[in-house]
Amino acid sequence: MxxxxxxxxxxxxxxxxxxxxxxxxxxxxxxxxxxxxxxxxxxxxxxxxxxxxxxxxxxxxxxxxxxxxxxxxxxxxxxxxxxxxxxxxxxxxxxxxxxxxxYANVRPVETFECLIHKSPLKDELVRGADFICIRELTGGMYFGEKYQDDEKAYDTNFYSRAEIERILRVGYAYAQRRRKHLTVVDKANVLASSRLWRQVAKEMATEYPDVQTDFMYVDNAAMRMIQDPRFFDVMVTENTFGDILTDEGSCISGSMGLLPSASTGExxxxxxxxxxxxxxxxxxxxxxxxxxxxxxxxxxxxxxxxxxxxxxxxxxxxxxxxxxxxxxxxxxxxxxxxxxxxxxxxxxxxxxx
Ligand SMILES: NC(=O)c1ccc[n+]([C@@H]2O[C@H](COP(=O)([O-])OP(=O)(O)OC[C@H]3O[C@@H](n4cnc5c(N)ncnc54)[C@H](O)[C@@H]3O)[C@@H](O)[C@H]2O)c1
Incomplete structure (x- = not known):
């Protein structure tokens, strides 16, 4: 080639x-x-x-x-x-x-047997952890309308249905090739943008009956990742949450210097x-x-x-x-x-x- x-x-x-x-x-x-x-x-x-x-x-x-x-x-x-x-x-x-x-940043989080002890987490928690975080990469707060002066500032967390749908499709494709478990990570109890994510994901879940879809608030997901990282197979989330959660994921592998990623799209x-x-x-x-x-x-x-x-x-x-x-x-x-x-x-x- x-x-x-x-x-x-x-x-x-x-x-x-x-x-x-x-x-x-x-x-x-x-x-x-x-x-x-x-x-x-x-x-x-x-x-x-x-x-x-x-x-x-x-x-x-x-x-x-x-x-x-x-x-x-x-x-x-x-x-x-x-x-x-x-x-x-x-x-x-x-x-x-x-x-x-x-728009799709694919970040695998896996462990290396000989580095298990390098994780700050207990060996028995991280051994066998193997999941993929699929982070939406071209939307949300990183790209939404911004404003800043000396007294106030804001970043807009904008997501359209089309943006949510296409990243979820990437997630489902990975889940179907793996352990058929997709977790949508959001903050639907507080954020309108997350509620749309959840609505779209619920509609799409019926198209993928072979995949178990579940939903988790990002604060809970941050906790679950260190309490029970083996719970996850494929996690799909918005830009900001994915950025933060995957740094946390590096603690499972043992070093920031071990985690690769692929960003794909148009x-x-x-x-x-x-x-x-x-x-x-x-x-x-x-x-x-x-x-x-x-x-x-x-x-x-x-x-x-x-x-x-x-x-x-x-x-x-x-x-x-x-x-x-x-x-x-x-x-x-x-x-x-x-x-x-x-x-x-x-x-x-x-x-x-
Ligand atoms: N994709 C990118 O290009 C990207 C991503 C994150 C941060 N940044 C930028 O990088 C700069 C430094 O940011 P930071 O300190 O928050 O993050 P960083 O990832 O550069 O470093 C954080 C820590 O991770 C460890 N680390 C990082 N790379 C490593 C490697 N190859 N081998 C071993 N350990 C490694 C080190 O302990 C380091 O102190 C900032 O300017 C930030 O904006 C760029």
Whole structure:
């Protein structure tokens, strides 16, 4: 297969983990005889510094011309700490999602047996947890009408029936391929937007009699996720709730550096870690590249290249079992491996297979 990949490394640890993702992608393509070409493009704070726009037109063009985007992370403290900044790196991320119509963000949360003890939760609670959070990505408060002055501010949590329906369809498709259990997470006891979500979901549930549909308030879901994460199979929720709940989900896996995601919709799909640019770690060679590398696995699987995705997952598991791990998940007294060394070990594993 010919694959044209737009690579958006972004800021902070972005370029370091991106390099490892690209190296793994190249190794897998060589192994399976795929032709891959990369188009590098700027975004985030890097692009603001260079051209004054966090998602420049040339970057959008590169994304549109590609089969998939391998994205890393954006964000820089000089913008985080300046509430008056007119242009912000995260606007680039939102612009990319909107312009590519990426309404479905699929975030798997799973455990790795050898990392169970890294979760702050008890082993017996997290062992076997395996669910997918499907986060609506182009609606809600992140995109609704906003206002801010020195005395008041608001963000509008707008959702249309069509937006709710299309994300629920993605959820049902996943549920049908998995354990056939869909949980709609909302705040229907307080929010009108959530009541519409619930109404639409109740109507649609009758179309999917093979799937058990249940409803949970987001506050309850936040609690249930740490009390009994194995309850969940597929969770579908709005933009803001999904953003928050999936960070909580990283505690189940044991590190933010382990969770990949796929954002799909109308145009080119984007594969990215769920974490941010972790600016404090920039250049220190300590960021875990596995979330980025597992995003590459999701990329292959998106194109039905299952064996390619499986080989990456096998290599990632082997690296963890061999204690080839970045510091935040290394065992006590374990050898020191950095971003580069973990990436190189995985590339080597793939080449030797
Ligand atoms: N998709 C994105 O690009 C995205 C997402 C979230 C935050 N951000 C931005 O990133 C910047 C930093 O935000 P933050 O500190 O809230 O979130 P963050 O995800 O960058 O970091 C939070 C914590 O997670 C851990 N972590 C993150 N990535 C890791 C990795 N690869 N390996 C090991 N541990 C890792 C670290 O302990 C870190 O302190 C901000 O500018 C924020 O706006 C961007």
């Amino acid at each position: 010919d694959l044209k990949i737009a690579v958006l490394a972004g800021d902070g640890i972005g370029p370091e983990i991106s390099e490892q993702g690209v190296a793994v992608m190249t190794a897998v393509c060589e192994k399976f005889g795929h032709q891959v070409t990369y188009q590098y493009a700027i975004c985030g704070a890097d692009a603001i510094d260079k051209v004054g726009d966090p998602f420049p037109e040339d970057t959008f063009k590169a994304c549109m011309e590609a089969d998939a985007v391998l994205f890393s992370a954006v964000g820089d403290p000089k913008f985080d700490n300046d509430p008056t900044a007119k242009v912000r790196p995260e606007q680039g991320l939102l612009a990319m999602r909107k312009k590519l119509g990426l 145009h080119t799909p984007v594969f990215e870690p769920i974490h941010g640019s972790w600016p404090q770690a920039k250049g220190l060679n300590i960021a875990n590249p596995l979330a980025q590398i597992l995003s590459v696995a999701m990329l292959f699987e998106y194109f039905n290249l299952e064996a390619e995705g499986k080989l990456i997952r096998e290599a990632v598991n082997a690296s963890l079992d061999a204690n080839v791990r970045t510091p935040e998940i290394q065992v006590e007294g374990g050898a020191k491996y950095g971003t580069k060394e973990v990436g190189a070990w995985i590339v080597d594993y793939i080449k030797k297979k």
